[in-house]
Amino acid sequence: MRAGLAIISLIVLAIHGVVFYKQFYAPWQDYQKEYFTRAVKISDNAAVKATLRARTPAIEQTIVRSFGPERVDRCRTCHIAADDVRFAKADQPLRTHPQIPGHKFDTFGCTICHDGQGRAVDAKHAHGEGEDWPWPVLPKELIQANCVQCHTEPGWAYAPLVNEGRQLFFQRACYTCHTIAGLSYGSIGPELTEVGRTRRFDYILHKIQDPRATNPTSTMPKQDLTDRQRMALTAFLKSQQGSLVSRAPLTQFVAKQERRPEWLPVERIVGAQAQALETMPPAERGRVLLPQIGCLSCHKLDDRDGKVGPELAFTAAQRDRAWLMTHFHDPKSVVPGSLMPPYPLPEAAFDSLSLYLLSRKPPAVPADPAAQFQMLCARCHGARGQGDGVIANYLDPKPRDLSKAAFMKTKSRDRLIHSLRYGVAGTSMAPWGGVLDEAAAGKLIDWVLAGVTQGSAVRRVERKVPRANPVPFSPASVARGEAIFLDRCWGCHGKKADGHGPNAESIVPRPRNLRNTPFIRSVAYARLHESIQYGVQGTAMPAAGFDFALDEKSIGDLINYIYSLNRLGSAPAPANQVARKEK
């Protein structure tokens, strides 16, 4: 044991040697010694040389108190030549720092502009590399995000990326989903007032590049942006740090208390152009406004395509002014599953946009059904009609997979033509009757059934269903219907009847959202009754009349419950509520 003790003690002693070596021969000392040596070589003054020779490496630190909580910046321990102009061409860390008039190191330190971790004296920790420091050293082009914390005047000349980012923030419709205090109000995405302070710059950049990388269920569209535009947006967002150091606390407080206005001033969105807009005729105003306020970040018009929303070129044939204005004010009231945020614009702006869209003549539709399909249908239903169009993932309910014979060949031709010409209320399926007359629509449907739909299917025998609800609407009936629903239906349709039941994720097509009021209102009682009693072929909806032994009265109660969910006190008037668009 004595021998062991001796050996261990010797090893401990040796370790102390290592420890002392590491402490007193750290890299920053090497850098400083190299600086002293090189500075001596290029100095010509004997006194200066003597001073440099006498210098020993020491930690250089600046304590910064003028800009918020105390910072200690020790960057110049390695970057010792930062203020020595003779080292302009040297390699880092001994390179001179560019001269910025009015920004002395002793007052500002380093991290206020560059971020990074000021207190460390080794490169890895000082530069904030690794996961554990939220503010790594910024790349050169993003430093301006910190400049504008003090230089707050909008459009400041030395922050071009930030300015461009601010423009893009509006042009790409970010402002409609995200709130930045004092700038925009959106309630769909997270608030971005302090995103520059709470998020790393690389996180922001990657999130813009691929919104679903960190959150697979995000509904943030993946925008088509150049690298420079992405950097600009990142610079702008990095500059949103919630507390501009030069603004008085009172101003900040007041900005945060601002109540959400009805609409944003148009100048804030389009900038200097707002003046010119005043004098234009309304339709012209709409034409200029539309690309600037972010519509084309999602929709398609002419050569710009956001690949998230439907094409706008056919609006004149599909919609009227009333529909457009309702839709602008609150898209979810028309299509409950819509991603489109309510736009915070004044009435006049909506007016101009509607006028413009309705004034555009829809493009000519070819006669050949295959070409028609590609032009009108493929964007949502996919080039081969399999429900996988470019924008399919952003639509709720998802576009129908037209290649499934089990569904397509078991529905009446009339119904398919009706859906095509009059659209399906409460969904993104628009009425195409404005460009397809009865004959053309029939031809297209036949072409789809022959070419797109694969395989065959047999329709069930004709069914007998009542045309009106045998059970009058009453609270008792609704209660009975609710009991049946919670017994049989919620596993797919969800406890809230919104189509998000526990089984829903493994079923295609997804269970119907029964709170889709425009849809429920547009469907005849008979069809609802038939769907419940006989099921829906081509979907997972079972024949509850047989499988669950629901009689007519029970089904009537169930449907009354569904009506009650949608605040339809009694059965709505029979089918064809939707305004027809005749060609």
Next chain:
Amino acid sequence: MANQDAPGFADNLIHLPRNVWRSLFRNPLPSSDLGRSQTTFSNFFLHVHPVKTHANSLRPAYTFGLGVIAFSLFIILAATGGLLMFYYVPSVEQAHNRMLDLSGTVAFGVLLRNMHRWAAHGMVAIVFLHMCRVFFTGSYKRPREFNWVLGVVLLLITLFLSFTGYLLPWDQLAFWAITVGTSIAGYAPVVGEGMRFLLLGDRVVGQEALLRFYVLHVAVLPAVLLALVGVHFWRIRKDGGLSRPEGSDLPEAQKNFPPALEGKREGLAPAAKTQKTKTFGVMGLVRGPFNKVGNTPDNMVFSWPNLFVAELFCFALAVLVVLVAALLFNAPLEAPANPLHPPNPSKAPWYFLGLQEMVSYSAFWGGVGIPTLFVIGLLLVPYLDRSPKGVGVWFSRHRLLANSVFVLFLLVNLVLIIVGTFFRGPNWSLVVPW
């Protein structure tokens, strides 16, 4: 005036070094067994030790020196902790910055911090292993029941010390681990919320919690620990030293003892040699059947040098391992604590991960019920198992049931900790770590 009896001032000056030394060290360094015995008995720093130690207690394979290693780790922690206290400030604004300074510019700061952290984890593990050793050798039985109870209390204090220290860096790891840990404490019925508020000084982890945990960690708990450790050592003396098996006093037992032990060992000796009436100063006041001097034959050896060398070896080993670990592995320091940004998953420190895993099944039973039952069980063990058989040997046949039950508890706890550490990912879902 200079004369024979009173030395003159000049003499005093000349002999100053010698006189200072002699006033400090009044007895020469001992050179005989008697001298070493006297020093062991009367020196301030040494007198907690017995003058003679039983050879069985010095067998490495018996105790593995775990108790001494635990105490050595505590000394290392106190030393490094005291030095760290010069730089640390328990304020939510300053704490993390101070940690950065420690890692950056304080001389030997990284080493100090690493040593402190790894010694802390080591102490929790070693104390736990020490408990296992005591259990498996049946060393909690009469007369050592209360010492075992003290040991359990010391284990809890050690865990609490580690827990309070865990918060001090005030980074994401610390903040959320303590949030989880104190939430588990809040699951206790009736007193849970009150306990949590007492711990945190607030409804959430904040400045109050930091201050409280700091005071507990640097002042209250070390003082309590030291006091109880003192009693724990005193009890060892009163119990006649460490436990040993029957027949360890016989000459046959000598083949198990370490060969390097110095000093004569008397086996069975003729009875007439002994002097029952001899007293040795205050030893005459010692009561009980523990006065073995000259009464019974034994395999005792002198503590100086055998016990002291063994203790120094354990201490040096502890220092070596902690130093090497501190040089090789850096203590983590994550982003500054952000109450708005919980990591997913948030995990308690490793010694509480078994608890957290159990909590994921049932908040009350996992976090409060089972742990409380376990601690109560531990405390009651020496009072429920009073058979005197099987003491002093590892895994004695006589103690098969007790040992098996304990091993079962150990394994379950180990598995829970391993699952909690490696197999739990975001939302506490099961993940495969490879």
